[in-house]
Amino acid sequence: MAASKTIPEIEEEIVEEFEMLGEWPEKYEYLMNIGKHLPRLPETAYNEDNKVRGCQSNVWMITKFEGGKIIFEGDSDALLVKGLAALLIRVFSGHSPDEILAANLDFLERIGLQEHLSATRGNGLLAMVKQIKFYALAYKAKMTA
Numbered sequence: 001m002a003a004s005k006t007i008p009e010i011e012e013e014i015v016e017e018f019e020m021l022g023e024w025p026e027k028y029e030y031l032m033n034i035g036k037h038l039p040r041l042p043e044t045a046y047n048e049d050n051k052v053r054g055c056q057s058n059v060w061m062i063t064k065f066e067g068g069k070i071i072f073e074g075d076s077d078a079l080l081v082k083g084l085a086a087l088l089i090r091v092f093s094g095h096s097p098d099e100i101l102a103a104n105l106d107f108l109e110r111i112g113l114q115e116h117l118s119a120t121r122g123n124g125l126l127a128m129v130k131q132i133k134f135y136a137l138a139y140k141a142k143m144t145a
Contacts, residue, residue: 007099010091011107018111027116031083038086041075054127056120057081061128063135069094070139072132084113084125092132097140101133 057078074085
């Protein structure tokens with residue numbers, strides 16, 4: 001499944017969507033709503049190996065590598081965190097390891113996410129980004145091995 005848009009294009013779309021939303025309660029609602037649409041992972045994926053370390057809530061992430069692109073799937077037991085995972089999956093899924101590693105993620109700052117999340121949620125968001133970049137590094141290493 002190849003992404004039809006570049007990571008910067010998707011990030012820009014998200015910035016525009018957040019600009020159209022009202023105050024932060026509406027933005028949180030939006031995040032929770034996109035989290036509700038994230039498909040459940042296969043039961044076998046809910047294990048310690050797929051758990052994202054550094055999140056206060058339980059977050060699981062799995063990947064597939066198809067045609068040089070990484071496909072991400074994720075889930076969380078907390079609806080807001082599940083929405084954050086859905087946002088990151090939207091940005092990164094279907095892109096090559098190099099594209100993912102090159103992403104600067106300034107959109108997170110531009111939409112004000114870091115400053116409007118609790119410290120633990122912010123740490124969890126960074127842990128998910130770190131895990132995504134780790135997967136990209138691992139797949140890149142496999143490709144060049």
